Amino acid sequence: MLTRRRFIQIAGSSGLASVLCLYGGCNPFGKSAARGRSRAGDKRVIVLGIDGFDPQLSERLMDAGRMPNLAQLRAAGGYARLGTSIPPQSPVAWASFITGGDAGVHGIFDFIHRRPEQQCAPYYSASETIGATEGWEVGDHKLPLNFWPFNHGTTQTLLRREGTPFWDYLDAAGIPSCLYDIPSNYPPSPSAHGHHRCLAGMGTPDLLGTYGTYQCFSTRVRQVRDQGGGILKPIVFKDHAAKVKLTGPVNTLLQKPVETQVEFRVYRHPTEPQVRIEIQGQTIVLKEGEWSGWTKVSFPLEMPSFLRNDAVGGICRFYLQEVRPTFRLYVSPLNMDPSDPGGQKVSEPQKFVTEIADELGLFSTLGFQEDHKALSNKVFTDEEYRVQAEFVLQERMNLLNYALGHYDTGLLFFYFSSSDLQSHMFWWDNDEKHPVRSPEDARKYMGVLEDLYVRMDGVVGDLVRRYGDQATILVLSDHGFCNFRRQFGLNTWLRENGYLGPENCGSLFQHEPKFGPVVDWSRTRAYGLGLNGLYVNLKGRERDGIVDPAQRDALLEELRAKLLAARDPETGAAAISAVYRSDQVYSGPYLANAPDLIIGYARGYRCSWLTALGTIESAVFSDNDSTWSADHCMATEELPGVLFANRPIRHPEPALIDMAPTILEEFGLTVPDSMTGRNVFT
Amino acid sequence: MHALNWLLINLGNAAQWLWEALKSACAAAWDGVDFVLNPVLSPVLAVLNPLCTALADGAYFVLSPLPVWLGLAIISVLTGAVMLIAFRYTSNQKAIGRARDDITANLLALKLFKDELGVTFRSQGRIMGALLRLQWHMLRPLLIMLLPMLLLLGQMGARYQWRPLRPGEQTLISLRLAPAHASLVDAQLDSGPAAIIEAGPVPGGGELVWRVRAGEPGRHMLRVNIAGATVEKELVVADTLKRVSAERLGSRWTSQILHPTEPLLPAGGPVDSIAIQYPAVQSYLYGANWWILSFFVLSMASALLLKPVFKVRF
Numbered sequence: 001m002l003t004r005r006r007f008i009q010i011a012g013s014s015g016l017a018s019v020l021c022l023y024g025g026c027n028p029f030g031k032s033a034a035r036g037r038s039r040a041g042d043k044r045v046i047v048l049g050i051d052g053f054d055p056q057l058s059e060r061l062m063d064a065g066r067m068p069n070l071a072q073l074r075a076a077g078g079y080a081r082l083g084t085s086i087p088p089q090s091p092v093a094w095a096s097f098i099t100g101g102d103a104g105v106h107g108i109f110d111f112i113h114r115r116p117e118q119q120c121a122p123y124y125s126a127s128e129t130i131g132a133t134e135g136w137e138v139g140d141h142k143l144p145l146n147f148w149p150f151n152h153g154t155t156q157t158l159l160r161r162e163g164t165p166f167w168d169y170l171d172a173a174g175i176p177s178c179l180y181d182i183p184s185n186y187p188p189s190p191s192a193h194g195h196h197r198c199l200a201g202m203g204t205p206d207l208l209g210t211y212g213t214y215q216c217f218s219t220r221v222r223q224v225r226d227q228g229g230g231i232l233k234p235i236v237f238k239d240h241a242a243k244v245k246l247t248g249p250v251n252t253l254l255q256k257p258v259e260t261q262v263e264f265r266v267y268r269h270p271t272e273p274q275v276r277i278e279i280q281g282q283t284i285v286l287k288e289g290e291w292s293g294w295t296k297v298s299f300p301l302e303m304p305s306f307l308r309n310d311a312v313g314g315i316c317r318f319y320l321q322e323v324r325p326t327f328r329l330y331v332s333p334l335n336m337d338p339s340d341p342g343g344q345k346v347s348e349p350q351k352f353v354t355e356i357a358d359e360l361g362l363f364s365t366l367g368f369q370e371d372h373k374a375l376s377n378k379v380f381t382d383e384e385y386r387v388q389a390e391f392v393l394q395e396r397m398n399l400l401n402y403a404l405g406h407y408d409t410g411l412l413f414f415y416f417s418s419s420d421l422q423s424h425m426f427w428w429d430n431d432e433k434h435p436v437r438s439p440e441d442a443r444k445y446m447g448v449l450e451d452l453y454v455r456m457d458g459v460v461g462d463l464v465r466r467y468g469d470q471a472t473i474l475v476l477s478d479h480g481f482c483n484f485r486r487q488f489g490l491n492t493w494l495r496e497n498g499y500l501g502p503e504n505c506g507s508l509f510q511h512e513p514k515f516g517p518v519v520d521w522s523r524t525r526a527y528g529l530g531l532n533g534l535y536v537n538l539k540g541r542e543r544d545g546i547v548d549p550a551q552r553d554a555l556l557e558e559l560r561a562k563l564l565a566a567r568d569p570e571t572g573a574a575a576i577s578a579v580y581r582s583d584q585v586y587s588g589p590y591l592a593n594a595p596d597l598i599i600g601y602a603r604g605y606r607c608s609w610l611t612a613l614g615t616i617e618s619a620v621f622s623d624n625d626s627t628w629s630a631d632h633c634m635a636t637e638e639l640p641g642v643l644f645a646n647r648p649i650r651h652p653e654p655a656l657i658d659m660a661p662t663i664l665e666e667f668g669l670t671v672p673d674s675m676t677g678r679n680v681f682t
Numbered sequence: 683m684h685a686l687n688w689l690l691i692n693l694g695n696a697a698q699w700l701w702e703a704l705k706s707a708c709a710a711a712w713d714g715v716d717f718v719l720n721p722v723l724s725p726v727l728a729v730l731n732p733l734c735t736a737l738a739d740g741a742y743f744v745l746s747p748l749p750v751w752l753g754l755a756i757i758s759v760l761t762g763a764v765m766l767i768a769f770r771y772t773s774n775q776k777a778i779g780r781a782r783d784d785i786t787a788n789l790l791a792l793k794l795f796k797d798e799l800g801v802t803f804r805s806q807g808r809i810m811g812a813l814l815r816l817q818w819h820m821l822r823p824l825l826i827m828l829l830p831m832l833l834l835l836g837q838m839g840a841r842y843q844w845r846p847l848r849p850g851e852q853t854l855i856s857l858r859l860a861p862a863h864a865s866l867v868d869a870q871l872d873s874g875p876a877a878i879i880e881a882g883p884v885p886g887g888g889e890l891v892w893r894v895r896a897g898e899p900g901r902h903m904l905r906v907n908i909a910g911a912t913v914e915k916e917l918v919v920a921d922t923l924k925r926v927s928a929e930r931l932g933s934r935w936t937s938q939i940l941h942p943t944e945p946l947l948p949a950g951g952p953v954d955s956i957a958i959q960y961p962a963v964q965s966y967l968y969g970a971n972w973w974i975l976s977f978f979v980l981s982m983a984s985a986l987l988l989k990p991v992f993k994v995r996f
Contacts, residue, residue, distance in 0.1 A: 138687045241886050267886025270867055276884035276891050283854055283959075285893040287881045306694025 043175075044471035045666050046463060047413045047659070049097075050456055051090060051183070051202075052420035052632060053477035055081045055642045057429070057453060066454050069461030070475070070644055077648030080680075082641040083655030084479045086585050087532035087598050088632050090202060090420065091126045091161075093478035093641075093656055094183035099163035100660030100675030104588030107162040108184060109595055110530035112612065119521060119543040120508055120529055122613065124211075126184050126203045129157045131252065141304050142255045155252060157187050157205075157345075162590055164674060165189055166660035167411065171196040175667050176410035180403050181396070183415065186367065188348035198348045199356070201415050204367040207249050207299070207314040207334035212368050216379050217244050217266075219327040229373025235327060240268045246279075246331060248299030249312050260299040260312070266329065273323040286320040291391065293317065294362035296337060313337045315362050321384070330379060336365045360402055363395050370421035375627050382441065382627075385425060386448055393418045393452070400459070404466070411663060419456065422449055423481045427630030432485060435629050464646055472666050477641035478656065484624050484631040486568060487608035488575045488601060490528035491616040497562060499526045500616070508614030515616055522546060526559060526596075531612050531633040533595030534559065556581055556596055563599065568621050575621070577602040578635040587676075600635025607633070643680070651680040716936070723935035724946075730833060731942040738837040739925070750923055751967045751976075754842065758977045761834065762984030763992075765827060770994045772823040779995050781819065784812035820996065835974070836942040840925045842973035844960035846918040847896035855915070856957045857883070857890045857906060863952035864888040869908035876902030876917045908952050915956040916944055929957040 062071040073079055085093040085103065087110065095106040103109045107125075114120040134152040135142035144152040161184045167177040171193045179185075181201030188198045206212055210229075217235040225232040235242050248260035264279035273288035284292045294315045301310040314334040321328035336344045339357035346365050347353035357363065369392040375385040393416075400414050426445035428434050434442040460475050467473065491508070494500040501523030506515025508527055519527070521544035524537050536552055539545040547555060560579040568575050578600030586594055599607065609626065610617045632639045643654050651658060658677035665671060665679045745753035788805040795801040847853055859866055867885040875898040882892035890908075896919045904915045918926045930944045931937040932954055938946070947953055967976055989996075 139691050265887065267884055269884050272884075274881050274884050276882075276886060278887065283856065283891060285854060285881045285884055285891055290881075304691060304694060305698055306690045 042409055042470075043667055044407075044409050044467065045411050045663055046407075046467065046471050046473045047411070047663070048460065048463065048473070048475045049094075049182075049413060049415040050419050050475065050477050050642075051415065051417050052423045052479060052481055053453070053456065053475075053642050054423070054480035054482075055640055056480065057450070058642055061450060061453055061457075066450070067457035069457045069464060073460070073464070073475075073644045073646060076646075078645040080643050080649045080651070080654050082476055082643040083653060083657075084636055084639065084641050085656060086580050086636045087600065088479035088634065088636050088639050089531060090478055091184045094202070095126070095161045095163070096656045097476075097478065097659050098161070098165045098182070098184060100166060100657050100671075100677050101163055101588055102586050102657065102676065103594065104582075104586030104591040105163045105674060105676075106184075106588075107160065107590035107593060109582070109586075109593065109598075110533045112530035112533075113593060114529050114535065116535075116538075116542045116545075120527060120535070120614070122529060124203075126159070126161055127157055127186050128160050129155065129209060131155050135253075137255065139304050140255055141253050143253055143304075159185065159187055159189060161185065163588075164672070166663055166675075167196050167198075168192070169664055169669055169672065170411060170667060173667070173669055175669075176408075177413070178403065178407065178411065179413040179415075180399060181415040181417070182413060183367070187345040191348055194349075195410075196348065197352045199353060200346050200365075200367070202367040202417065204336070204346060204365055206366050207312065207336060208247070209249065210333075212333040212366055212371060212373060214333055214371055214374050214379065215246060215331040216321075216374075217327075217329045217331070227373075227377045227379070230377055230379060232379075235266065235329070237266075237268055237327070240270050242266045242268070246297060246316075246334075248297070248314070248334065251301045253301060253303065253310075260301060262297055262299055268323060268327065275320055275323065275329070277318055277329075284318055286318065288320055288323050291317055291319045291387075294335075294364075296339075296362070297334065313340055313342060319384075319388075330374065332371065333366055338363055338365050341365075356399070356402060360398055363399065364392065368421065369395075369417060370425075372421050372425055372628065375425055378627075382425075382437070382445060386422075386445070389418060389422050393455075397459075404463075411667075416456065418452060419449075419477070422452055423630050424628050425630075427481050428483060430483065432483065435485070435624050436627050437629075460644065469646070471646075473644075473646040474659070474662070475642070475644040476656075476659065479632040479641050480639040481630050481632055482603040482634065482639060484606045484629055485604045486570070486575070486606075487622045487624050488566070488605050488611075489608040489617050489620050489622070490534065490599065490611045491614070492608075492611070492618070493563075493566060493620045494526055494528065494534075495616055496620060499559070500524045506616050508616070512615060515610075515618070519616075525555060527614075528599075528607065528611050529614055530595070531607055532599050532601075534597040534599055536596045538596075552596070559597060563597075566620075568605070570621065573604075574602055575605045576600065576635075577638060580636075588674075600638070601633070603634060603638050605634070606631045645680070647681055649680050650682055651678070654680040720933070720935050724933045724938060727935055727938040727942070728933070728946055731836075731938060732945070734833045734837055735925075735943045738841075742841060742925070750842075750965075754838075754968045754973060754976055755980055757838065758980030759984040761977070762981035763988055765831075765981065766985045766988055766992055766994050768827055769823045769996060770992055772826045773996070774819050774822075775995055778816060778819045781812045781816040782995060785809055785816075788812070832939050833942065835977075836939045838973065838977065839940065840927060840943050841923065842963060842968050844926050844928055845963045846920040846922075846924050846926050847958075847960065848921055849896055849899055849919055851896045851961070852880070853894060853896065853961075854959045855882075855892045855894055855904070856959075857908070858954040858957075859888050859890070860952055860954045861888070863909055866890070866909055866952060869906050872905040872907070873897070873917075874902060874904075876900070876904060876919060904956075906953070906956065911948075911951050911953070913947060913951065913953045913956065915958065917958060918960075923963065926958075926960050928960050929955055931955040 061067045062074060085096045089111055091108050091111055092103055095108045096102060099106045110125060112122045113125040114122050132144035132153055132155045135144040144154050146152055146154045170177045171191050174195055176195045179198045181199055183202035186200040186203040188200045214230040215233060217233050219235055221232045221234045235244050243263060243265055245261040245263050248262060250257045251260050264277060267276040275286055277284040282295060286292060294317055296315055298311045298313045301312060303309050315337050316334050317332040319330040321330055336346050338353045339362060341353055370389045374380040396416060403414055426449045428442040428446050463473055491500060500519055502520050504516045505519040506512040507518055511517050525547050526534060526536050528534050536547050536555060537545050538547050563576050563579050566575050576599055580598040582594035582596060658680050661671040661675050661677045662679045788808045791801060791805040869883055869890050871879055871892055873879060877894035877897050880893045880895055883890035899919045902917045904917050906913050915930050916927050918924055925943055927941055927944045929941045930947055932947045
């Protein structure tokens with residue numbers, strides 16, 4: 001997308017600026033945010049969001065004396081299990097934290113939503129990129145011009161989390177708020193009064209527009225292969241030198257968009273396990289097993305000949321996995337460059353992220369910073385993933401130091417993703433057979449996770465010592481964790497119980513050679529999509545709906561009863577412990593987008609990997625064979641989060657939706673009607 | 683619209699072609715100038731650079747107790763004053779005065795006789811002529827001051843462009859091989875206490891590159907043994923701003939101006955250059971991106987302010 005300013009900027013170097021100025025008019029852009037006097041006074045509220053911090057493990061470690069700081073808060077009445085969202089998925093839960101309402105208020109019901117007007121076309125629920133539909137077609141290019149008289153629609157990434165975030169009320173009251181890595185807020189919502197600063201967290205994409213795509217160059221790979229979350233590429237050495245290309249974002253300004261690429265050279269030492277990487281004038285020397293620092297890469301965007309070529313900048317890290325006999329070089333997902341994000345909005349205000357980078361240097365801006373895909377795809381070993389996760393944690397610890405160093409009064413929110421993404425990969429808390437690890441390794445990496453909990457305890461201890469009773473300190477998690485041992489194929493179950501047809505169908509979307517043809521919607525009454533969602537194929541809502549709205553209730557009750565009765569043939573245990581009807585558990589303006597049923601799996605069970613994206617495998621029950629060995633997309637009651645505070649918690653059953661009202665009342669503000677929770681301290 | 687697109691694209695293509703042609707022509711012209719100047723200037727600079735470095739070291743020794751920005755400001759103001767005086771004695775002040783008076787008189791004529799077309803055209807022509815005369819009279823002092831100015835900028839660059847490595851800081855040392863030795867794959871770097879070698883040398887592309895971590899503070903000499911020869915390169919480790927030489931090169935006058943503080947590498951050896959990636963100085967007043975701007979603004983301002991004092995016209 002080209003704004004008038006950007007268009008004139010790049011045209012200016014081609015000598016066309018004056019012409020275009022005359023043509024389009026040259027009104028100045030931008031206005032400075034209004035600055036008001038803070039009403040916070042000396043009031044401080046610090047919220048530490050530790051994703052996936054589990055109450056059972058926390059209590060065990062506190063009882064064992066390994067988390068003395070949190071144990072001290074517990075002893076003073078500042079601990080409770082924290083009720084989570086339905087379903088307990090991070091985007092849903094954090095959106096409830098942000099808005100103080102359930103999913104009907106903020107409109108995020110699952111990681112994945114669907115468009116009923118296109119039957120069930122899936123999309124990521126928290127944000128959506130809308131491509132430009134119009135543009136000036138010139139040569140091979142199509143340039144959207146978003147100024148008068150063209151006013152072309154432009155490519156935009158939109159925040160799909162609805163509802164009013166609690167910080168808007170603080171902002172309006174002149175109370176400063178600063179949030180680091182807040183999930184479910186990409187692109188960051190704007191601050192109307194200039195008292196709010198925010199660095200986007202979970203949900204922030206990489207430069208390719210994905211949630212993290214690594215690139216791995218290997219002499220064992222013969223052709224480029226997409227691994228889902230990563231790309232494997234061949235590398236061929238001649239006289240110990242190789243030339244390869246790093247794939248960048250797609251140039252959408254071309255009529256036939258193509259991926260941008262940056263070529264770089266790799267020189268391999270003839271005998272030693274060392275390489276030299278030459279990329280865009282930068283030299284990196286690595287020994288086997290070493291990581292580079294963050295490296296800036298600029299991807300050229302070819303423009304028509306009368307305009308200067310543009311570029312999109314990002315940052316990545318190189319990791320030399322192996323030199324011989326197989327050469328393997330891992331390149332991290334391309335993060336947006338915090339020192340120069342260009343038109344990519346990762347913070348509010350935009351300069352916030354550059355201010356941080358000025359002081360801290362380059363850092364990751366991606367939502368999912370731990371590269372769990374590399375581990376799941378076996379590009380990383382367990383140990384390599386642990387090392388990479390440690391880098392992430394160190395970087396976030398530095399960011400926390402920055403945040404505290406620049407914090408005076410008002411609200412400070414800081415988020416840690418490490419506990420979530422390390423739990424997904426390392427959690428295993430019983431003696432059952434681990435999906436991929438030996439019992440010793442399962443214990444070893446659970447130990448790594450326990451050490452992480454202990455470190456989080458240290459962070460809380462430092463905060464409490466630093467602020468004492470000068471600040472209200474809240475430490476919370478959005479959900480807990482448990483083993484994920486068995487998969488439940490929801491669509492397979494629906495097919496086997498006659499709700500989804502034909503009997504040999506293999507996918508909701510396209511013919512899957514391995515599983516079978518696409519479903520026949522005229523024979524389908526219900527389908528599963530996302531991690532917990534079940535939808536009725538409703539007439540008048542779904543494009544090819546067949547279920548009469550009058551029959552919907554009966555069908556939902558029938559499905560609920562049958563799903564609760566589903567038993568794992570291997571153990572005889574119930575796979576599903578709760579089934580929620582969205583019209584009973586949600587309220588709010590976005591209820592119409594909700595799945596009809598939310599499936600609450602029992603501990604140890606989760607929907608199968610294939611079901612989540614609409615594939616229908618052969619068996620209803622199967623073992624989870626992924627390194628992703630723990631999860632939280634189960635029943636809400638099974639996996640509460642934690643709440644610690646440096647004040648006694650009075651609420652008998654605090655929940656995530658109580659956090660926003662608590663924060664507002666801490667600053668003396670009235671809780672709006674849209675928030676259904678209440679202050680946990682009163 | 684198609685016609686406009688066609689026109690714009692072809693104009694763009696033509697402009698790009700012209701730009702490339704211009705760049706090639708300039709590069710060829712520069713090669714010619716370089717071919718002529720290098721045998722003359724390189725030996726001259728080889729003699730002048732050590733003298734200038736000694737002088738600059740003395741000046742910086744005096745300025746060293748002061749903050750860096752103040753030192754830069756003093757040098758800039760003094761340079762402005764010295765250049766002003768030099769301009770006065772190397773330029774034809776009378777001729778410059780006449781040209782400026784001509785410009786003033788004809789500007790006045792333009793204002794007074796704006797209704798008379800003939801006078802207007804004649805005055806514009808005279809202004810143009812006076813401007814050209816002014817430029818011509820500027821040329822001699824400019825050429826005379828060019829070399830001292832370049833020498834000064836080279837010395838300042840060595841002090842304001844980069845900073846020394848801090849103890850424990852990581853950097854790369856790149857050795858560019860002479861074309862006749864481009865296939866060499868090994869060399870021994872003797873870093874002494876200056877640095878700890880972490881990796882390398884990794885050969886390829888006519889270069890050998892080491893990754894090192896800075897060691898003890900001080901002005902050290904690294905020794906590289908390669909193909910029977912030994913070459914040296916200075917490495918500075920310090921917590922404060924000091925003179926550093928980012929590159930040591932063979933006899934190229936342009937490189938000698940940019941990196942004046944180390945002697946040239948011996949001719950005919952296996953090494954073309956040795957470079958150390960010193961970190962750029964980060965400061966809005968005198969950092970890598972700003973010192974030259976600060977210098978020009980301050981020196982020009984001081985020259986303009988002192989112009990009436992020294993009775994100089996330009």
